[in-house]
Amino acid sequence: KKYIYLFEEGGKELVDLLGGKGAGLAEMTKIGLNVPPGFTITTEACIDFLRDGNFPKGMMEQTMDALHMIEEKVSRKFGNPENPLLVSVRSGAPVSMPGMMDTVLNVGLNDETVKGLAFMTDNERFALDAYRRLIQMFGEIVYGLPHEEFRGLIEKVKREKGYDEDKFTTSDITEIIKGENEIYRKHKKSFPQDPQEQLVESIKAVFNSWNSRRAKTYREINHIPENMGTAVSIVTMVFGNMGSDSATGVAFTRDPNTGEKRIFAEYLTNAQGEDVVAGIRTPKYIDDMKMEMPQAYSDLIRMCDILEHHYRDMQDIEFTIERGKLYMLQTRTGKRSAKAAIRIAVEMYEEGIISEEEAIMRVTPEIFDRILHPQVKTNGKETPLGKGLAASPGAAIGSIVFSSERAIELGKSKKMILVRPETTADDVRGMAVCEGFLTQKGGMTSHAAVVARAMGKPAVVGVETMHVDTTNNTLTINGKTLHEGDVVTIDGTSGLFYLGELPVEKPEIDKFSKKLLELADKNRKLGVRANANTPEEAHLARENGAEGIGLARTERMFLGNERIPIMRSMIMSESKEERQKYLEQLLPMQISDFVEFFKTMEGYPVIIRLLDPPLHEFLPDKETILNKIYEIKSGKNGSDELQYYEKLLKTVRDLEEFNPMLGFRGCRVGLVYPEIYDMQVRAIMEAAVRVQKEGRRIMPEIMIPLVGHHNELKILMERLEKTAKSVKDSDQVDYKFGTMIEIPRACVTADKIAKYADFFSFGTNDLTQMTFGYSRDDAEGKFMFFYLENGILEKDPFSSVDEDGVGELMRMAVEKGRKSNEKLEVGICGEQGGDPDTIYFCHKIGLDYVSASPYRIPIARLAAARANI
């Protein structure tokens, strides 16, 4: 079996067998770059060795044959005292595990060959220095001798001599070598003088480093399979420590931080590889090299260019300069920041290195999550106060406040974080003046999470270890108690939050992001709309490139000082006439909301959903009302209010349900109190007529929520069509009626429902809730963590559509719906609509568009293009 590949024999396609480093060295050799001669022992040999405890049969013979070929090539001999060949023994797994495994340099030196090296290079000090490095490295890696003892020895000599290690004389180094041998003796070992033994033991040590604790931990964290093994590359030594015309360093072919097209290099003169990594000396930069070693500099620039064009991506390179001559020791695709990833993809496309499609595929959509929100800058040393769900990304800093009323009172002058057990519709106004939200309960689709994403504000929700006491206005976690005014930093990207103010980085949608998104738009089939509940959100959605509104939830429009009392009176009404009276008052307000929406979205469709939540959500909770009644009765307040609050209490009690999310909400309310939907439809049509008369083209789409049986839609449609037509000049408006598909039964009977609908929009929040039978407001806080941690579920179905279950229902609904109504327009407006995996799935089952929160529009545009490539 073939266990050895000379660099000339390998190539980048053999990465599984040769590891990243071996494949890179082979590829560079193949394209004619200056790589020191060498060969790679395969990962298969490693796997066999780790299984059997011995090298596989023939491996060592092949190794020695390859070594002889290298000897020929460089006219030196391994172990020859006159003319010694030295090699490095380098690890390299198929996937990058930086710094996790071992490498031994200068193998082949002993008491005799060190003299040969000194003679050959005419530099005794250098030869001895290489030798003492080998003894130390070999001791640490092969025998596991303590690093501190070797380091201590060097420190001791430094102290005694009063200068640093660069200035060691040959006699200092000779003394160090003696000391090193003593460390071996102390541990009952000796440094092997036989070069072949050094080689064999080094190879074994590198193989074994695959199973070192840190490598195993690294694989676990990064989900790297255990059974890959590492390859070992044996490379002729070249020396960066041969004097001031020698150096060793690393380079990125573009700036890994900004993405700018300029070589980013760090190097040390007169040093060996491990010095750069160890950070003992401050490295120099590329501009220094231009001055110091002009020839090597221009070679490096050329190599970088060749490698980039060859690999067609930014490369991360290791190099050594030996007496002015540049050698390449490694190349791999370089890691980069989110911002750099975008710039590099766009510029490589513009330079003609990659195609439009490749540029799109180079950037993962989630990157926009990172660059669109200010982010907490941690140095890893801060201790967080606690952790919850990362519900809405970004950093927010502010003093904590425990109620929305208080937040409004303190006003916009202060930066605040709203801390609540959970939030409700009542909190929206307070949320509007806060920087971010922190809640004890709730999941990824809880009120706080949904509103936070829609507002583009950071949120950490469902911190079950935290206790929020709204009576005393305190927050308690891990024995610490915080009060109003205490400053916290919340990181909605990680779900962590901290006491005090942490530094943040500001986002920026730069020209490169804009360009990439333009390319994405050209390449996608799916439309991208936004979920927006206010004209401001609609505005932002347009700026981010949304092509219309996929969901405007009208319930938010009934909040606010002016409107909520009318809404409450409407709900408390005892007769249809009374209800009608209050609805008439709400009508002009609704009209003005819709006018704004339509103007912002001129030329694009706007889906307005009729009232959906259970009515009790517009009323205060029982406790608040009871307190108020108590206050009035104990004489602190005017008694004329008593009647009002008693009536309010009665209404709340009447509306009380065991399962409000499965209760009297959505079209059920619309059917029982049809005058509510009548008012909304009139408002939509009147607004449409008004805006249209200004010469703007608009496309209202009226959406009915929570339909599960076609009769629900049929009855409502018959009535609402009439209402729409009753509005003067409504025939001039191009409008549609449709329904949300968010109840499993609606999917199964989609053919019947589609007869009454121009469009479907999947409400995957409710559809997931009802398909799994998990409460969308409780699951994440209660058991979802456990399910995910224990692999019961792979992904949270409220963040990413469950393709096997919910997705199958969607597929069925699309198929059945289009069969009975071929013009049916189908989209998705649940929270998952902004999730890249969900977007791929929606593309696959043939939806017309996805709708996501305004901040996720760039993600959705890119994901939709990637789905189509």
Ligand code: PEP
């Ligand atoms: C849904 O259920 O997915 C949806 C979009 O509606 P809501 O979240 O308002 O119930």
Ligand code: MG
């Ligand atoms: Mg819903």
